[in-house]
Amino acid sequence: MSARLRSIVDQLELRPDDDVLEIGCGHGIAATMVCERLTAGRYVAIDRSATMIAAAERRNAAAVASGQAEFAVMELEGLDLGERRFDVVFAARVGLFHRAPDRARALIEPWLKPGGVLHVFYDTPS
Ligand SMILES: C[S@@+](CC[C@H](N)C(=O)[O-])C[C@H]1O[C@@H](n2cnc3c(N)ncnc32)[C@H](O)[C@@H]1O
Known part of the structure; x- marks a missing residue:
């Protein structure tokens, strides 16, 4: 598990019923951590790479099967x-x-609920 992504997910301060969208989910590592924190909430991720989405779906197969998580190219x-x-x-x-x-930000804003928030993280790859 990635300490970097764990720190990022911690900073989201998720509530169990939040509906969460991740842009550029890569291998779906953060997805797993988000889904652990949701009960009624759902997680959706997009990535432009079909290879990454396939990997993320494999990694989170149980959450996909239960309907908690959804991944889209x-x-x-x-x-x-x-x-x-x-x-x-x-x-x-x-x-x-x-x-x-x-x-x-303009691309994201139409998809936020009233009061919804966008978090952007950038750190230099080690
Ligand atoms: C550097 S990786 C980061 C993956 C993960 N978020 C992380 O922090 O480990 C960037 C990911 O975002 C995806 N991506 C980059 N630009 C994108 C865009 N405009 N739309 C959708 N996905 C994008 C890439 O395909 C890649 O999987």
């Missing part, structure tokens, strides 16, 4: 999650949030 720039809205959206080490933060 999708780019942030084309985000479309239908009627879903989220209490918490987060991204870690996803370039667009750092290259073009205003644009990235």
